Amino acid sequence: MSLLTSLGRIDGINKQVMIFSSHDEGQETIEDRSYQAAKHRIHQLIVDGMTPDEQKVLSAASNDSHQIDEVIQKYCQQVIDNEAFAVPRGYIPQLVVDIRDEMLGLGPIQSLLNDESVTEVMVNGPQKVFAERLGKVELTDVKFHDNAHLMNIIERILTPLGRRIDEASPLVDARLEDGSRVNIIIPPLSLVGPALTIRKFSKKPLTVDNLISFGTIDAKMAKFLQACVKARVNILVSGGTGSGKTTTLNVISSFIPEAERIVTIEDAAELRLQQENLVILESRPANIEGEGQITIRDLVRNALRMRPDRIIVGEVRSGEALDMLQAMNTGHDGSLTTAHANSPRDALSRLETMVLMSGLELPVRAIREQISSAIDLVIQQSRMKDGSRKITHVTEVQHMEGNTITTQDIFRYEQTGFDDNGKPIGHFVPTGLQPSFMDKFELNGIELPENFFMPESGIRESYRRSAL
Incomplete structure (x- = not known):
């Protein structure tokens, strides 16, 4: 799957950011909606306006995270300059991280996968993401926008492995690039929406x-x-x-x-x-x-x-x-x-x-x-x-x-x-x-x-x- 296709398929790049999150019955605040809307516009701007050189920088093969962040930040700045009240400028670093995770990582859960204290990530549908940290399971502030957003991330996991998941074959075992174990089960078998379980492996093999x-x-x-x-x-x-x-x-x-x-x-x-x-x-x-x-x-x-x-x-x-x-x-x-x-x-x-x-x-x-x-x-x-x-x-x-x-x-x-x-x-x-x-x-x-x-x-x- 090409980078441009991959980017274009992610219509709902919506991650619940801790700074904006509301703990009151999961209700989104106005700041949440503004943040998500700004992120969506930045994403669309990158898809529509990316030059060949920028596409090369943003390719998954690129290892220069500084260059990647610079490209994304340019488009963030462009949206905020044109829409002064989209989101406060202080949130540009968080926007850059979130959009990078959506394009090159596993979206909202990438931050949990990067956290070395997290040993397991459990997604019970788009709105409930649990993590095991130091042996204890806790509900996180991370959310997907909807089932389609979660399914896009699931397809990103399965495509490199040649595995498939659909209504005819609604469950699959897979693995991430680092060897972490992945289990996925989707509707109609799962009644809460797609369920994704990732058991992380230590980056350094244990002795x-x-x-x-x-x-x-x-x-x-x-x-x-x-x-x-x-x-x-x-x-x-x-x-x-x-x-x-x-x-x-x-x-x-x-x-x-x-x-x-x-x-x-x-x-x-x-x-x-x-x-x-x-x-x-x-x-x-x-x-x-x-x-x-x-x-x-x-x-x-x-x-x-x-x-x-x-x-x-x-x-x-x-x-x-x-x-x-x-x-x-x-x-x-x-x-x-x-x-x-x-x-x-x-x-x-x-x-x-x-x-x-x-x-x-x-x-x-x-x-x-x-x-x-x-x-x-x-x-x-x-x-x-x-x-x-x-x-x-x-x-x-x-x-x-x-x-x-x-x-x-x-x-x-x-x-x-x-x-x-x-x-x-x-x-x-x-x-x-x-x-x-x-x-x-x-x-x-x-x-x-x-x-x-x-x-x-x-x-x-x-x-x-x-x-x-």
Whole structure:
């Protein structure tokens, strides 16, 4: 899509500016309407009067923000000179920012995406935009003009990816240029208008040291997980929505040695691995004729022919769980994936259900045997009351006893209370149980200190009581 076309399609470039916003039942003030009207006229003036040189400056490929602002400011000044009472001159800097965001960014929500303290942006129709900031969700002053304005921004997200959204296909998963996850659902499925959810990813990939400093994990658990990845242990990261599964998967995948070939498979590419020998695969929805769909299952099967050392599936949701388990059971040790579940035990039950969704009529015992032999470790992650994330269980999947898969906790998080600010207080505890896959550590030359899995004397009795 050309710049001129893109600009021309945005008829309602209306962002609720905090300076002008009214908190009284969402009513617009006279200043609001004047500001929006002036912005619309400036935008139209740019579309109609832009010279070829200015168009080049305003192109998305331009990195000179100072030149871009100069061009926009020229047209702002022109409108205000001709219409003395349009808006006060002091608002020209805000006009420049807003119009730049409309032309080259994602309109009203661009300021939220630029805010590093914001981790998630949730648009519930054009008039209600929520943001998660420091673990707390709050209603912002940002607004779209109407559904058409919001749909223009949605199309701007989807067009570079070759994805589409319309009444025939009213929901889609996508991603931004920086890898941030995007989900969109529109009417008739959404009754509040188009709903847009963006889960932002940190511009700088997080490391295990970051997780330790955030309190998601402690140093001993981190050392154990690093050893597990290097020893080619098959790992499932489970947790609820927004618990940080993908972030943890990104971090632990950084422990994979550079010499190994990795194939990642996702609905929308979000993982950001740093290794050189990396192939990134992304599923594809059906086209407008209902043809050409490539599913996660298709990609997992194809990955087996690509000579991978490791296969990483961003998330298993249905029948691809069977293909993932078979890959883990046929020589692709050290593979990683995530799934939604509330506990390690629930994660295994969900895997069983997802295998049944593959359409194959397999005996339940056969499925459980596949799971117990494929998955070595479950990392359970939870979102706490204050919005922080914790790895609450590191659980080994052992073997079958009768028709039941046996498990044992290697580490767990014990919460002891809350501080004055409502933050959870607790500590990470090794349970004293040694995993049965220690032979993999020995085969890969990985050594852990003696008594590594023993809890410290001060918390050993606490854990013993909680386990009873």
